[in-house]
Amino acid sequence: MTCEIRLEQLSALMAGDLDAAEAQSLRQHIGQCPVCAAAVERLQEIDKKVRAAADRSVPLEIIQRTRQVIHAAVRQPPLPEILTLDEVGQYVRLTPSQLGQMLEHLPSFTVAGEVRIRRDRLTQWIKDQEQQAVRDRVRSQAARSIRMAFEQGIAS
């Protein structure tokens, strides 16, 4: 079951940012919509945790900012299984031109001329790249130690 109401609106209601008429009609909707009721419950849980975690000495502004950041994180839609290049760019924080340069290295495939990448393959690819980077670093350190030992051997 889905609902047209966005989490932003629910969050705004809870923050008291809606005018009386909007708040009234949204509250009425929440009373009848299990999707929104569950979302409001989740947001209330978050607010409770933020309040509990907030020390009395923490300025209200920082508490509110924290609340905004956490609400924003909850709103992030989950990534689909198959990603477009734009979505990959957002995910790995690269510009389209940076992505284009490394496209041949990415686990991509083409659907009707459009590049697509499976999310699980991309995640695995990123892990592989990180491990490769670690291996390369270890290898170059080993090579340096061997070279230094060799040079010292020649010198002495």
Ligand SMILES: [Zn+2]
């Ligand atoms: Zn709803």
